[in-house]
Amino acid sequence: MREVPRALAGPAAGLLGAVALLVVGLALRPVLRVPSLPEVLSEWATFYVPQALFAYMINTFREQAKVMLLWNLVGLVLLVGALAGAVYARWPGPRTAIGLGLGLWLFTLLVILPGSGLGFFGMDAYPAGPLEVSAAYLAGWGAFALVLALVYWLLVPSSRQRRPATPPASGASLGTPTAPS
Numbered sequence: 001m002r003e004v005p006r007a008l009a010g011p012a013a014g015l016l017g018a019v020a021l022l023v024v025g026l027a028l029r030p031v032l033r034v035p036s037l038p039e040v041l042s043e044w045a046t047f048y049v050p051q052a053l054f055a056y057m058i059n060t061f062r063e064q065a066k067v068m069l070l071w072n073l074v075g076l077v078l079l080v081g082a083l084a085g086a087v088y089a090r091w092p093g094p095r096t097a098i099g100l101g102l103g104l105w106l107f108t109l110l111v112i113l114p115g116s117g118l119g120f121f122g123m124d125a126y127p128a129g130p131l132e133v134s135a136a137y138l139a140g141w142g143a144f145a146l147v148l149a150l151v152y153w154l155l156v157p158s159s160r161q162r163r164p165a166t167p168p169a170s171g172a173s174l175g176t177p178t179a180p181s
Helices: 006-032 037-048 051-061 064-090 094-115 130-155
Strands: none
Touching (some): 006 037, 006 064, 006 130, 051 064, 064 130, 094 130
């Protein structure tokens, strides 16, 4: 199998990671009673979109305005996933994937949720509490990180190669002398 260029593999892996994030969010929504990320972003958007633009969208698109908003926000989540995948392609590795997942999880809990009126860590979320909110978003961003790393690993076989261990410096052997070859 030919190797996909890193510049394409990273965003593709991030895009699929974002799909995993959305799927996990939808799966946990009825179980933990936590709103999905696009729903939270739509609440956030209604707070911060200028009133004139909001009125224009409602008057122009009527009942379809909310559907358009939701799908645009799903597209935004996918775009953020692709951008995170591009960052991952610069420094591929499990630590980078975990760091991206945890960083985006904290950004969600400390910026997006309070911005949409749910409080830090979802303290004001009802009927779910902060534990359920934190767990749901941690599971979603964890799925993102896992799929990101796995898909990149599959698309870029050269990222699987282990680096050779560096030989110890001369005179630093631990006991048995080796014969010259």
